[in-house]
Amino acid sequence: MKKAFSLIGSDYIRCAIFFVIAFYAVTADPSGRFHLHWTLTNLYLTSAYLFGHPLLMCLLPRLAHNPFRMTSVASRALNDATAQHQTITQIYHNAVNPVSSRDMLLSQNEYRDDMISISVSFVIHGCLLLLSWPLIGIILLGRGGKALIRRLIIHFTR
Numbered sequence: 001m002k003k004a005f006s007l008i009g010s011d012y013i014r015c016a017i018f019f020v021i022a023f024y025a026v027t028a029d030p031s032g033r034f035h036l037h038w039t040l041t042n043l044y045l046t047s048a049y050l051f052g053h054p055l056l057m058c059l060l061p062r063l064a065h066n067p068f069r070m071t072s073v074a075s076r077a078l079n080d081a082t083a084q085h086q087t088i089t090q091i092y093h094n095a096v097n098p099v100s101s102r103d104m105l106l107s108q109n110e111y112r113d114d115m116i117s118i119s120v121s122f123v124i125h126g127c128l129l130l131l132s133w134p135l136i137g138i139i140l141l142g143r144g145g146k147a148l149i150r151r152l153i154i155h156f157t158r
Helices: 002-027 040-059 073-083 088-095 102-130 132-157
Strands: none
Touching: 002 040, 002 102, 040 102, 040 132, 073 102, 102 132
């Protein structure tokens, strides 16, 4: 039960920023002033945020994890360079490099890769938030169709 609450809470947190941005973009006047008035678009966004996206994550939990792991070419090259056996002299020169050591460059590149992964995950979950109700309908129709086909096969094979 505790795990279910933490999963649903993480779904809300994951989409909160996208929901706020989209809700403001739909509700605000062209001048930028925020006036809360409910329209079908606002109701759809709110219901998708409150009910649709967590339900979609419960139906397909593998969507909760980012399928894209960003690794830049620079990170790969530095990993390959540091993976090779280095002599004591190379390790010393790497450590006292006046510009930047390989380890520092690698950590900076991995930090950039992580930020890109977070950005991609933000966009993916934003799109899943917008498409949550149609995707839930497709999933439920697919599962209901499979169950109906099984029952028909069982019924006609008797």
